[in-house]
Amino acid sequence: MKPNHQSPITIYQLRITHHISRFLPTLSLFALLLSGCQPAAVTADPSTIQTAAFETAVAQLGIPSETPIPTETPIPTATIPRTPPALPAMYQTPILKPEDLPRTYEADTCKYLKNKWNPNNAAPGTVVMPIMIHAIDQDAASSQLLKISGKDFRKMMNNLHDLGFQAITMQQMADFMYNNAKIPSRSVLLIVDDRAYAEKFNTHFRGYFEDWGWPVVNAYIGLDERPDLWAENAALSAEGWVDYQAHGYIHNTPISEASSDDFIMAELNGAITSLQKYMNKTPIAYIWPGGGFSRRAVELAAQAGYQLGFTVNPRGPVMYNWIPQADTVTSNALAIPETPAGNPLLTIPRYADIAASAEMDNVRVIGEQAAAYAEQNKATELEYYDILCAPTYGPIQ
Numbered sequence: 001m002k003p004n005h006q007s008p009i010t011i012y013q014l015r016i017t018h019h020i021s022r023f024l025p026t027l028s029l030f031a032l033l034l035s036g037c038q039p040a041a042v043t044a045d046p047s048t049i050q051t052a053a054f055e056t057a058v059a060q061l062g063i064p065s066e067t068p069i070p071t072e073t074p075i076p077t078a079t080i081p082r083t084p085p086a087l088p089a090m091y092q093t094p095i096l097k098p099e100d101l102p103r104t105y106e107a108d109t110c111k112y113l114k115n116k117w118n119p120n121n122a123a124p125g126t127v128v129m130p131i132m133i134h135a136i137d138q139d140a141a142s143s144q145l146l147k148i149s150g151k152d153f154r155k156m157m158n159n160l161h162d163l164g165f166q167a168i169t170m171q172q173m174a175d176f177m178y179n180n181a182k183i184p185s186r187s188v189l190l191i192v193d194d195r196a197y198a199e200k201f202n203t204h205f206r207g208y209f210e211d212w213g214w215p216v217v218n219a220y221i222g223l224d225e226r227p228d229l230w231a232e233n234a235a236l237s238a239e240g241w242v243d244y245q246a247h248g249y250i251h252n253t254p255i256s257e258a259s260s261d262d263f264i265m266a267e268l269n270g271a272i273t274s275l276q277k278y279m280n281k282t283p284i285a286y287i288w289p290g291g292g293f294s295r296r297a298v299e300l301a302a303q304a305g306y307q308l309g310f311t312v313n314p315r316g317p318v319m320y321n322w323i324p325q326a327d328t329v330t331s332n333a334l335a336i337p338e339t340p341a342g343n344p345l346l347t348i349p350r351y352a353d354i355a356a357s358a359e360m361d362n363v364r365v366i367g368e369q370a371a372a373y374a375e376q377n378k379a380t381e382l383e384y385y386d387i388l389c390a391p392t393y394g395p396i397q
Contacts, residue, residue, distance in 0.1 A: 084387040088377040091322070091370045095362050099330040100315040102322045105344045110389035112321055113381055115180040116374070117396050122182045122320060125371025128173065129165065129317045129363045130189040130310060131156075132350040136204050143354045150204075156357050157208055160188050163364055167214035169243045170285045174307045177345060180320040186367060190214070191287060191310065191350065193247060195221040198232040201242050209241040219247035219287040220279075222271035230278040237279045246271035246283040246306070254292025264297045268304045284308065286346070291336065298341040309346030311338065316349060317363040319370060324349055 090104060106112040115121055137143075138150040148156070166184035168176075173189055175181035192200070196218060208214040218233065236242040249270030255263075268286065275283050284307045288297075291312030301309055313335040315324035323344040326337045338347035351359055385396065 082387050084384045085380050087384055088373075088380060091373045093366050093369060095366055096316045096324055097330070099326050099328075100324040100349075101326070102316075103325045103339065103344050104321045105323065106321045110385065110393050113385045113389060114393055114396055116320065117378070117382060117385070118180070120182065120397065121180040122176060123185060123371065124374030125319070125367045125369075126176070126180075126183060126185045126187070127317045127319050127363055127367035127370070128168070128176065128183070128187045128189055129160075129356070129360060130191060130348060130350040131353055131356050132310075132312060133190060133192045133353045134194065136200070138203075145354070146352075148353045152354065152357070153204065156353060159357050159360060161212060163360055165360070166212070167208075167216065169215045170217055170245050170308070171243075174284055176320060177308065177318070186364060189217065191217045191219055191245075193219045193287060194251075195219075195229065195233075195247065197229065198236050201236060205242075215241045215243055217243045217245055217285075220244050220271070220275065221247050221251040221289075222249040222274035223251065224274055224277075234278050237281070244275055244279050244281065244283065245285040245287060246275065247287045248289035249274070251289045254290030255288065255294060255297045256292055257294045257296075259294065259297065261296065261300065264294075264300050265304070268297075268301055268306070272304065285310065288312075291334070293336060293341060293347060295341045298343045298346045301346055302343065306346065308348060309343075310348050310350050311336065312352075313338065313347075313349045314351050314355065314359075317366055318348055319367070322370075323347075 087109070090102060092102065096102070104112075106115075116124060133148070133153075135147040136150060136153050137147050140147070140149040143149045143152045163186065165186045165188045167190055168183050168187045170189070172181070172183050172187075176183045176187075190205075192205075201216065201218070205214075205216045209216070218236075220233070224230075233242075233244070237244050246268070248267045250267070253263075255267065267289075271286070272282060275281055282305070284305075286301050286306045286309045288309060288311055293309065293311065298309065313326070313332070315326065315335075315338075318324070325339045325344055325347065326335065327339045328337050329335070330337075338344065338349075341347050382396070385393075390396075
């Protein structure tokens with residue numbers, strides 16, 4: 001015989017029904033007799049009589065009138081965990097030399113993705129072209145190493161503008177590199193080395209600020225030896241369009257692997273002290289004099305509070321979490337390898353002014369290709385963020 005699999009609810013209901021059915025004939029006769037004893041004008045409602053009879057039977061059986069009927073507990077539906085997709089590889093480009101490989105610096109993948117896809121931040125593919133400017137020879141027929149002719153300088157500036165570049169300040173650069181803050185999609189950072197006179201900026205750069213709103217960086221040597229030079233540059237600094245950053249203290253002795261901690265700290269901190277004294281500002285960028293740096297110097301620069309550092313190595317442009325670096329000495333024997341220093345943000349490459357015009361279209365193409373590559377992988381990166389990052393970092397606004 002098969003076992004009875006009736007639920008507890010069914011058995012409970014059957015028992016009540018069985019007991020009530022035993023009393024229904026008697027209750028019905030009793031109800032009929034009662035109705036005969038009532039005045040003729042009053043007619044009893046059969047349903048009322050049956051309801052009363054049911055309640056009487058339940059009471060006689062000793063069943064509390066408010067006893068809850070057991071309910072079945074629902075079985076929860078199993079939640080299938082979502083598997084995050086594999087993230088795409090970093091954007092690469094054949095435009096750069098094979099040894100100049102882009103490196104990331106933001107170790108927190110969730111922070112990187114949130115900054116990258118926040119619609120209030122810089123769009124993917126936003127690119128910065130840092131340019132190193134030394135002497136500008138107004139009357140020279142042609143440019144030379146570390147000395148660009150006035151004609152070539154004006155050509156460089158006009159070409160940048162025609163290709164849609166806009167100049168930014170060092171603070172904008174830092175905000176972009178660290179947090180992907182919004183800047184023009186094609187940006188240029190103009191850095192003039194070696195503590196230039198105010199006349200240089202008034203002659204060669206003021207017009208671009210007045211016409212296009214372009215700021216410029218004066219990489220300033222900190223040695224306190226020219227009060228007149230400090231005074232005229234302090235006046236420019238107060239105007240706001242010339243941005244002053246550190247370029248060493250004595251400057252003429254580049255930092256190397258052989259440099260002592262004392263010498264390195266004197267160069268780093270001496271520049272800070274002088275700029276605080278004369279410009280009433282603390283520099284956030286260190287433009288390595290002569291392009292010289294070391295792993296120890298990079299470590300000490302970060303400890304001193306510098307957020308960015310610039311070499312003389314023309315590796316390529318930079319983007320958020322994307323800086324070209326080299327592992328070893330390459331075809332350019334004067335370019336110190338950056339990877340051993342361990343901090344791409346403090347070893348950012350720069351183009352020389354005399355080579356900038358020939359490279360700026362490559363910079364444009366790199367930005368456009370990077371933007372297309374990002375869009376191609378957007379859905380994958382957003383899915384990854386939604387699964388692994390959103391519970392802790394919140395949704396991307």
